[in-house]
Amino acid sequence: xxxxxxxxxxxxxxxxxxxxxxxxxxxxxxxxxxxxxxxxxxxxxxxxxxxxxxxxxxxxxxxxxxxxxxxxxxxxxxxxxxxxxxxxxxxxxxxxxxxxxxxxxxxxxxxxxxxxxxxxxxxxxxxxxxxxxxxxxxxxxxxxxxxxxx
Amino acid sequence: xxxxxxxxxxxxxxxxxxxxxxxxxxxxxxxxxxxxxx
Numbered sequence: 535x536x537x538x539x540x541x542x543x544x545x546x547x548x549x550x551x552x553x554x555x556x557x558x559x560x561x562x563x564x565x566x567x568x569x570x571x572x573x574x575x576x577x578x579x580x581x582x583x584x585x586x587x588x589x590x591x592x593x594x595x596x597x598x599x600x601x602x603x604x605x606x607x608x609x610x611x612x613x614x615x616x617x618x619x620x621x622x623x624x625x626x627x628x629x630x631x632x633x634x635x636x637x638x639x640x641x642x643x644x645x646x647x648x649x650x651x652x653x654x655x656x657x658x659x660x661x662x663x664x665x666x667x668x669x670x671x672x673x674x675x676x677x678x679x680x681x682x683x684x
Numbered sequence: 685x686x687x688x689x690x691x692x693x694x695x696x697x698x699x700x701x702x703x704x705x706x707x708x709x710x711x712x713x714x715x716x717x718x719x720x721x722x
Contacts, residue, residue, distance in 0.1 A: 541707045545714060558716030578715035582708030589704040596697060613705035614720065620706065622713060627706045628699075635698035639691065 535628070537585075542624040544581070554578060586610075615663045634659065 545551040557564040557574040564571060589609060594601050616634050620627030641655030712718040 537704055537707060541710065545711070551714075554711065554715040558714050558719075561716065574715055575717065578711050578717055582712045585704050585708030585711070589701045589708075592704065593701050596701075609701060609705045610709075612702055613709045616702050616706035617709045617713065618720070622710055624707065624710065627710065628703055631699040631703035631706060632695055634702050635695045638698050639694050 537588075538624045538628055545624070550574075550577060612659065615659050618663060618666055 543551075545555065553564070553569045554574050554577065556567065557569060557571055561571065564574070590605065593609070594605060598605065612634060616627055616630045619630035619633065637655050637658055641650075641652055641658075644650040644654060645652045709718065713720065
């Protein structure tokens with residue numbers, strides 16, 4: 535939760551975070567305003583690399599308990615789903631992370647008790663993401679069916 | 685009751701890693717390095 539608070543303050547209450555957002559939304563406007571794009575790029579890369587390293591360290595120190603060459607990968611793809619389900623907001627992402635971890639645990643329980651394959655978790659995660667993106671698209675754009683002209 | 689406590693503990697355990705990984709993605713997304721559609 536402290537990490538979430540730190541990211542929220544960084545993004546929405548600091549000049550560096552504002553620079554990041556302007557650079558992401560309108561690069562030309564950021565250049566016109568005199569913001570350094572390379573500085574914003576390096577800041578984002580370093581902060582996100584640190585977050586990824588912290589996540590890996592927590593995974594190794596917690597559930598796995600030892601550093602092995604077979605640390606389970608794939609958290610990056612799950613993080614994409616977490617970020618979009620959380621509507622790209624730090625507070626929303628906390629709730630979506632809890633939801634996604636429930637998917638993982640539910641998948642393991644379904645595997646052990648009902649004999650379902652573990653990949654069913656990935657299917658549900660993919661369905662969640664595609665449904666969400668489809669809703670976003672259908673909210674932003676209206677489908678109009680046109681009859682065939684003869 | 686103990687099983688619920690274990691469930692909550694496991695959820696928070698797995699969710700923390702996911703949330704931190706997603707924070708990194710959020711900053712990349714806001715900075716425009718990754719642009720996945722929105």
